[in-house]
Amino acid sequence: MQAQYPFNVRVYGLLINEQQELLISDEQEYGIRFSKFPGGGLEYGEGLRDALKREYLEECMVEVEVLEHIYTTDFYEHSYFNDSQIISIYYSVINKTPFNILxxxxxxxxxxxxxxxxxxxxxxxxxDIKPEDLTFKTDRIALQELLNQQRGCAL
Incomplete structure (x- = not known):
């Protein structure tokens, strides 16, 4: 019998406002603190873009439009929280409705x-943002990809 390895598919949105600021989520779960981009886990039966829209609605109470792909994990990443392999997909997004959060x-x-x-x-x-401002390696790489795109740099 073949061993099964759990995969945890995550989707995140990089949102830049009109003041050229990037939205960051600071979180604490069971004593562990981390800074990341808004987003979260894909639910069974859900597409990536729909999952990202749902996550933004749940977390930020705002509807977003998913724009272009920024980055997908291309290396092994073990979850900080359980025994699964993380696959993270990052998109640029814009808000379609106003924010109503503090x-x-x-x-x-x-x-x-x-x-x-x-x-x-x-x-x-x-x-001002630096990769070190984010906790997870995949977020740091996605940030660098975003900054490269903003500067018009090719890989």
């Missing part, structure tokens, strides 16, 4: 939230 200035400023799972959002200027 944005924070500082990382991990969860305000008065309590519980095992916390989340806040902040904008970071494209000119």
């Amino acid at each position: 944005f924070r200035q500082l990382a991990f400023d969860f305000g008065t939230q309590v519980g095992e799972v916390l989340q806040s959002f902040r904008w970071v200027k494209l000119t």
Whole structure:
């Protein structure tokens, strides 16, 4: 019998506002803090773009339009949270409806939230963001791909 290896397919949206700022999600789950792009796991029966729209609606209460592909994981990445292999797909997105959430200035400023799972959002200027501002390797690579595209650089 062949061994089965669980795959965890994730989809993320890189959203740049009119002030040339990138949206970052700061989260804490069961004591682990991380900064990443908004998005999450693909559910069974869902396409990538539909999953990304759902994730933005759930997390940010905003409808987005999925634009172009930025990056897909092309190396082995073990999950931080369980025994699965992560495959992450990144798209650029724009919001179709206005945001109706409170944005924070500082990382991990969860305000008065309590519980095992916390989340806040902040904008970071494209000119200021560094790969080290993000926790996960795949997010860092996707950021670099985005910045290369913004500068009109080819790989």
